[in-house]
Amino acid sequence: MVESEHDAETGENTIVLRPNGSLSRKQAWALLAFCGLLMGMIGFFSFLVGAWLVLPFSGLEWLLLAYCLHLSLRQSQLREVITITDAVVRIEKGRDRPEQTYKFQRAWVMIDWMQSPIRGRPSRLALKLHGKEVEIGRFLVESERQALARELKVLLH
Amino acid sequence: MSVATHDDAHAHDHHDHGPAKGFMRWVTTTNHKDIGTLYLITGLIMFFVGGAMALVIRAELFEPGLQYVDPHFFNQMTTLHALIMVFGAVMPAFAGLANWMIPMMIGAPDMALPRMNNWSFWLLPFSFVMLASTLFMDGGAAAAGWTLYPPLVLQTGNALPFTVFTVHMLGMSSIMAAINIIVTVFNMRAPGMTMMKLPLFVWTWVITAFLLIAVMPVFAGAVTMLLTDKFFGTSFFNAAGGGDPVLYQHLFWFFGHPEVYILILPSFGIISSIIPTFSRKPLFGYASMVYATSAIGFLSFIVWAHHQYTVGMPIAGELYFTYATMLIAVPTGVKVFNWLATMWKGAMTFETPMLFAIAFVVLFTMGGFTGLMMSISPADLQYHDTYFIVAHFHYVLVPGAVFALFAAAYYWLPKWTGHMYDERLGQLHFWLTTISVNICFFPQHFVGLAGMPRRIPDYAVQFAEFNAMSSVGAFVFGFSQLIFAYVIYKAIQGGEKATSEVWEGAEAHGLEWHLSSPPPYHSWTEAPPKEIISDLH
Numbered sequence: 001m002v003e004s005e006h007d008a009e010t011g012e013n014t015i016v017l018r019p020n021g022s023l024s025r026k027q028a029w030a031l032l033a034f035c036g037l038l039m040g041m042i043g044f045f046s047f048l049v050g051a052w053l054v055l056p057f058s059g060l061e062w063l064l065l066a067y068c069l070h071l072s073l074r075q076s077q078l079r080e081v082i083t084i085t086d087a088v089v090r091i092e093k094g095r096d097r098p099e100q101t102y103k104f105q106r107a108w109v110m111i112d113w114m115q116s117p118i119r120g121r122p123s124r125l126a127l128k129l130h131g132k133e134v135e136i137g138r139f140l141v142e143s144e145r146q147a148l149a150r151e152l153k154v155l156l157h
Numbered sequence: 158m159s160v161a162t163h164d165d166a167h168a169h170d171h172h173d174h175g176p177a178k179g180f181m182r183w184v185t186t187t188n189h190k191d192i193g194t195l196y197l198i199t200g201l202i203m204f205f206v207g208g209a210m211a212l213v214i215r216a217e218l219f220e221p222g223l224q225y226v227d228p229h230f231f232n233q234m235t236t237l238h239a240l241i242m243v244f245g246a247v248m249p250a251f252a253g254l255a256n257w258m259i260p261m262m263i264g265a266p267d268m269a270l271p272r273m274n275n276w277s278f279w280l281l282p283f284s285f286v287m288l289a290s291t292l293f294m295d296g297g298a299a300a301a302g303w304t305l306y307p308p309l310v311l312q313t314g315n316a317l318p319f320t321v322f323t324v325h326m327l328g329m330s331s332i333m334a335a336i337n338i339i340v341t342v343f344n345m346r347a348p349g350m351t352m353m354k355l356p357l358f359v360w361t362w363v364i365t366a367f368l369l370i371a372v373m374p375v376f377a378g379a380v381t382m383l384l385t386d387k388f389f390g391t392s393f394f395n396a397a398g399g400g401d402p403v404l405y406q407h408l409f410w411f412f413g414h415p416e417v418y419i420l421i422l423p424s425f426g427i428i429s430s431i432i433p434t435f436s437r438k439p440l441f442g443y444a445s446m447v448y449a450t451s452a453i454g455f456l457s458f459i460v461w462a463h464h465q466y467t468v469g470m471p472i473a474g475e476l477y478f479t480y481a482t483m484l485i486a487v488p489t490g491v492k493v494f495n496w497l498a499t500m501w502k503g504a505m506t507f508e509t510p511m512l513f514a515i516a517f518v519v520l521f522t523m524g525g526f527t528g529l530m531m532s533i534s535p536a537d538l539q540y541h542d543t544y545f546i547v548a549h550f551h552y553v554l555v556p557g558a559v560f561a562l563f564a565a566a567y568y569w570l571p572k573w574t575g576h577m578y579d580e581r582l583g584q585l586h587f588w589l590t591t592i593s594v595n596i597c598f599f600p601q602h603f604v605g606l607a608g609m610p611r612r613i614p615d616y617a618v619q620f621a622e623f624n625a626m627s628s629v630g631a632f633v634f635g636f637s638q639l640i641f642a643y644v645i646y647k648a649i650q651g652g653e654k655a656t657s658e659v660w661e662g663a664e665a666h667g668l669e670w671h672l673s674s675p676p677p678y679h680s681w682t683e684a685p686p687k688e689i690i691s692d693l694h
Contacts (some may be wrong), residue, residue: 001348020345020347020348020684021231021344021345022343022344022345022346022348022350023343023344027343028343028344030349031339031343035367035370035371038367038371039370042371042372042374042375042411046375046378046408049404049407050393050400050401051375051379051382051393051404053378053381053382053385054375054377054378054379054408055378056378057373057374057375057377057378057381058374060368060374061332061374064332064333064336065339065370066334066337068270068273068340069340069344071269072340072344072345073553074351075342076344091491122682141681141682141683141684142682142683143683143684144684
């Protein structure tokens with residue numbers, strides 16, 4: 001998903017890119033709590049009737065579910081923030097905070113958009129200057145990436 | 158600033174062009190369609206292996222007396238037939254359908270955890286080879302029935318730890334598949350695809366996945382306790398050491414009854430997809446179908462002891478389990494009513510998937526009714542461990558789960574292969590299968606009511622005619638499935654090209670019909686437009 005913002009005072013344009021994810025963290029916790037309650041109750045009652053060996057299997061399985069949800073959510077928490085000022089184009093990539101930051105001089109930066117030779121395969125969008133290249137929006141769907149390329153072309157013109 | 162546009166200058170930088178070539182494609186694949194195909198082929202192969210075992214059983218029961226196999230081998234066959242059909246044929250086939258269809262139906266590019274998906278499939282072939290190898294071990298394979306009740310199962314020879322390990326591996330595979338489905342459906346739905354827009358097949362699989370993750374640890378724990386009783390001197394199920402063999406029955410059926418719903422809920426989803434398409438109407442009562450499926454899922458946890466009325470439980474317990482079990486008829490009735498209402502005044506046509514779907518509704522309902530009979534504890538004392546039970550669960554699982562799988566295969570085969578299947582052969586397969594399945598299982602109600610016990614290779618001469626009929630039906634049913642295998646092979650090889658919609662008006666019923674036939678290697682690299690999703694029935 002692509003969200004754009006223009007600050008009229010500073011003239012800065014900010015574009016936030018994020019992958020599609022239909023589950024929020026809150027919902028994920030609710031899901032885990034529901035599964036934990038269900039599996040915990042079953043494991044606990046099994047323990048009470050003497051079948052205590054059920055409990056570790058329930059616990060392990062809940063942990064696996066939690067880990068898998070964490071992996072999937074981690075993927076959907078990726079963010080790319082492109083800030084365009086008069087002088088520079090700044091790209092920040094990360095999850096909760098910027099983990100990688102790249103800067104290009106606005107006047108010289110190039111948009112590099114490559115279509116795949118195979119029909120139906122995703123294209124590739126990058127910003128590059130002086131041999132330095134940063135791919136952006138890898139997790140976007142094709143139409144969003146194309147729209148982003150068009151928007152960048154207008155903003156950087 | 159300038160813009161550079163390339164077509165293929167950096168094509169070699171892409172790592173996801175399409176399928177790799179050769180055998181290793183299938184070993185290392187993380188693509189949901191490839192893994193779905195692997196599951197489906199495994200399911201079909203195991204269906205034939207388990208079916209061959211059923212034919213050994215029916216050959217022996219063709220006439221009274223002992224003909225071909227000794228009683229111990231007969232019991233190995235009944236045990237392995239059930240384990241293979243449940244865990245090897247039906248569950249992998251549903252997992253295959255889930256892998257193929259769920260990402261396409263929710264507008265996702267793949268499953269959420271593709272590497273785990275690969276692993277969860279590849280556990281299966283090794284598990285089945287290990288299970289089959291127990292037939293050649295000292296003492297033979299497990300012969301205590303698929304329930305693996307102690308103390309009988311503890312008399313198994315060297316095969317016991319291998320059987321238990323097989324169960325663990327199959328359980329791990331199922332759990333990983335279930336977790337993958339839950340994470341995929343909850344986190345990878347396309348924008349606009351709300352939970353109440355999900356196709357019924359996806360809904361039924363989500364509920365199935367919750368059932369799986371809830372009950373699998375119970376089964377894993379129970380069989381591990383069998384192992385520790387046998388080899389580590391514990392007494393979980395050993396009365397002499399203060400344990401209780403009935404505890405195992407409770408644990409097994411706390412897993413086993415939801416397991417039955419694990420086998421049937423995805424069938425409900427399939428039938429709910431097919432009937433609207435061939436009735437050319439939206440599904441009647443979508444929301445009530447979702448709530449009914451959830452209700453069935455919940456009820457499946459609280460009825461387990463109706464399998465154990467004869468263990469001598471308190472009368473209050475028998476009453477509770479009788480009434481709780483009867484309750485299941487309510488949401489199931491809602492479903493049957495909705496399917497009938499969907500067909501009512503529809504512009505129906507009767508292609509092979511629809512024929513199997515209609516046969517499912519009729520014959521599954523019959524199986525459901527005999528289930529109601531057995532829910533009544535005083536009546537069940539007569540039916541318990543007789544062929545009436547065998548008839549009941551085969552009506553639920555063969556014209557139920559297996560017919561739904563046939564219907565699904567015919568329904569989605571043109572989408573998968575890009576070719577229409579041979580309709581004439583499909584109809585021949587349907588009629589031979591439907592007639593023979595009834596010849597096979599219907600007489601078993603009568604011999605069961607008259608007292609013929611299950612899992613015994615010999616019987617009184619009064620049951621001879623019905624058993625002969627049943628065996629003839631079984632052999633016709635078994636060999637009819639070769640037609641099914643041939644139809645699939647023929648469609649893969651070629652034939653009339655299928656359109657993306659395949660069936661008239663199908664686009665209104667699901668996102669999968671908006672992809673080409675066959676679909677691209679990676680589904681939905683571009684999210685489906687919201688208008689399509691909001692227009693879905």
